[in-house]
Amino acid sequence: MRILFVCTGNTCRSPMAEGMFRQMALEAGLSAEVKSAGVAAIPGMSISRHAEAVLRDHQITDRLTSTAVSEELVNWADMILTLTQGHKRQLLYAFPDAASKTYVLKEYVDERENAEGELQELDGLLAERALQAALGGRLTEEDSRRITELQQRIPVYDISDPFGGSREDYEKTAAEIREALEKLLHKLLKEREQEG
Structure with missing residues (x-):
């Protein structure tokens, strides 16, 4: 399974989701390729120092840089998970053919x-x-x-944006992302179990 996480600049939320989910999937034995991108990203930018620090706290040392959403990435992905409803709208405006595989992360895991x-x-x-x-x-x-x-x-499905905030803001956002990713992992493992 190929999963693309999408936020605005691809320097805060989506790289945290990418790094955390890659690690979670690996630890759970779920075969998943994970990438992230931004609807307004400047390619090649370093991720936020606070986002990098939060990932390090979780023993995630991936070297992540920003990537802009592209047709190639959209076509690559089996599933696109945005971090807000606004990101989903922007993505679907640019790539309407991706509607059947695009969700807000918290929307997708809503039970x-x-x-x-x-x-x-x-x-x-x-x-x-x-x-x-x-x-x-x-x-x-x-x-x-x-x-x-x-x-x-x-419920509101948007994950809060820590951009420009304190380390504590990033930790709160990371906790919000991790909670949704745990539900995602559970859902994907359950689907795999039902298929196999």
């Missing part, structure tokens, strides 16, 4: 029943609201109420 259906319903209603606004119209009151209801029920 709530009907989570995917609720997200699709909300996306559809928000698209309809944008269309109506562009045409000078409005949503029905019922649809507006349903949007509010879904927004209150669906």
